[in-house]
Amino acid sequence: MSAPLLSVEDLSQHFGGLKAVEGVTLSVSRGEIVSVIGPNGAGKTTFFNVLTGVYPGTRGRVSFDGEPIRGLAPHEIVARGVSRTFQNIRLFADMSAAENVMVGRHARTRQLLLGPLLRTKAFLEEEKAVEARAVELLDFVGLRSLGNERARNLPYGAQRRLEIARALAAEPKLLILDEPTAGMNPVESAELVSLVRRVRERGVTVLLIEHQMRVVLDVSDRVAVFDYGVKIAEGAPRAVMADPRVIEAYLGREGA
Amino acid sequence: MRRLLSHRHAPALLFAAALTLPFVARAIEFSFLTRVGGVVGLMMLLSLGLNMTLGYVGLFDLGFIAFYAVGAYGTAILMRAHVPAPLAAALAVAAALAMRALLGVTILRLRGDYLAVVTMGFGEIARLTLNNLDAWTNGPKGLQVRPWRPLAFLGAIPGLEFVRKESNVQFYFLIAAAVYLAAEASRRLENSRVGRAWVAIREDETAAQLSGIPVARYKLLAFTLSAAFAGLAGSLFALWDQFVTPESFVFWESTLLVAIVVLGGMGSISGVLLGALLLGGIPLLMEATLSPRLIDYRYLFFGLILVLMTLFRPQGLLPSARREAELSS
């Protein structure tokens, strides 16, 4: 077996006295789909925020593709091949859907000032390629016909898919999805599951936070469970769901 | 209107139409119109500059006029040191860029209204410094600049003889050309990787960062570049008026520019140009055309226009249109 794509060792993120993430170890292999589940406030999003450079992390190691990335700026992490979406959709509301995806291409393009000002050949070619790639990705997520709509005017489910297209534009090796089915009905969720599978077929590894157990069972190769900032279980979906500690984390919390 | 403005040749046609203004003014014997045109043109240059920071990136700048001042005083001081005018202008623009970059490096990590108040503070510091630094700036009495007639050679062309003596006309042409170039440069940047990054930052800074944009660097880039337009406008102003005083660079001018960009339509080049035409031109035209009984009321009218325009077009006069992608294969 080759070295894992993402390897997290003993990672912690503290805010003052609050241990939002504490001593998490997790590795994700190439081509896997791994879900992170856990009750609200378990530290899942904070964990993703450390992986993507929003927070610096307090302790521990994160290595991606064999290189340490903890503490790098978010755009540097994107450049190395990690892209993400957000729990609360964060699109560029006033830009068109196609432009949103074109922005996502930033890390893979070069042109700065002189190219566009002088309309050099290199610039025009790059622009053309960026636009073609945007159209291809819109097509991939099923939004091609809506490409010239402003993002704010898209229906909810389309906005979620647009976020995925924007993240894919950076050609990530690892795509991180923060609750991609939040607020979706069962039909939309099922569509999203198939989209996630097709993302993997493109050769992209996927790490996601998910609350709908149906989706978790459908899509994941492996599941990690967080509670109070600590990883309490990890394994195949069905085995993990049967784990008494996991049941307690959910039911115990809800019964309280 | 929208379709007309988005036509591929619209900018060049508008520019050509603008060039006829001095001839129209001459034909209707209202030469003040050319002067109004020049002043409005400077306002357009400044607004296009502010549009780059406020319109594209959403950086709220209430002290932009300071860089107009740097361009004007820089040119004036260099002209008095017998530097040729074009070189003086180029150096003054470079000075404006350098100071803006320096300011940006220091303050751009502030957000929103905190950035606004700090830029306002810097604008006032700049004006008061010009006012107090007598040795360099001659204080409130201002600096005289030796005359420069950039386009006198046009007088050799039959039919254009009048241009030789009229500095208003010469500077009008020069300013019009500068506005055209600035608008074209803005348009090219807007529809490029840089422009998309700027607008993305305005729309959602965090999402922009996590989409791979080095936000701090791109903010600094827009913030700095915008001073090129302001510095150039200041330089043209000093050469044209042959006189600069701190009075021209008061806080009110900065707020007027913010009003132009917001009312015109944030990030919309045609909107910003229209905003500058209206808000810059209306008071001057009122000055020239209102009857003596009404002339004192011009600023009152201006305030009313500002409020009414805001209430009736809160999204801006010409909100920015998004570029259309070619979706069919």
Next chain:
Amino acid sequence: MLAQQIVNGLSLGAIYALIALGYTLVYGILAMINFAHSEVLMMGSFAALGAAALAPSMFGTGVLALAGLFAASMLAAGALNATIERLAYRPLRRHSRLTPLISAIGVSIILQNAVFLWVSDQSLAFPQPLSGDAFTLPGGAQISALQALTLAAALALMVLLHLFVEKTRMGRAMRACADDLEAAGLMGVDADVVIAVTFFVGGALGGAAGVLYSMSYGSTKYNLGFLPGAKAFTAAVLGGIGNVRGAVLGGFLLGFLEVLSAGYIPNGAQWRDVIAFSVLILVLLARPSGLLGERVAEKV
């Protein structure tokens, strides 16, 4: 000498603090810079002048004359501020944050020019209802009757504001709106009323400051508001805009800064505003949300 500067700084700072409160109260709820606030305080000062012209006894001395000036100014400025909100800001509440700012600039221009055109373009003498000599404080500093009044009035108004915000129903509603306008609306708070009251209160404090400021100059003018308005706004930001205690702290700090730089730095009077703004910039670089402002971490 230093004791004297402290007295002067306190009384100047008290005026800035009162004005800064008007900016910060509005900002706290709507996250909007009320650009017209400086004109509101100017109008308050003219309202007091108008009342005095109608009741000439107010040009006399004594507590009654003083109370009349304050009442006229505070009521007029409060009502004006609430009216401006209703007409020029409320229709824009759903639009970008910068839009109401532009109509505020327009209102500002209208008010200044209305007074310029229809009242006077000159400085007008302002009533001086205070008589009596300066006291000498222990330490040798002199405090004039006006300075004493300024401090007392500012202190009283701040205490009243504190009680209003902390102890009354309306005050609670204001805090709820400042916390989360939408949530407060869902909880049954009538946001429109609360916002109107906030503008009234902020305007009234500005009106009081307008009277004190005019008395200290002995006159008033159509552009009286601009300078103290801009300074007080700076003070509000210095303290942390939206934060009531921050506005007071910022106001006093700015007052001291001005008085001390004029008193101790060569050519200080000329450079005093440069120094004040430089300190502002330095403070914000060290504390990007002002002295008492909360640092709001962005949620991702």
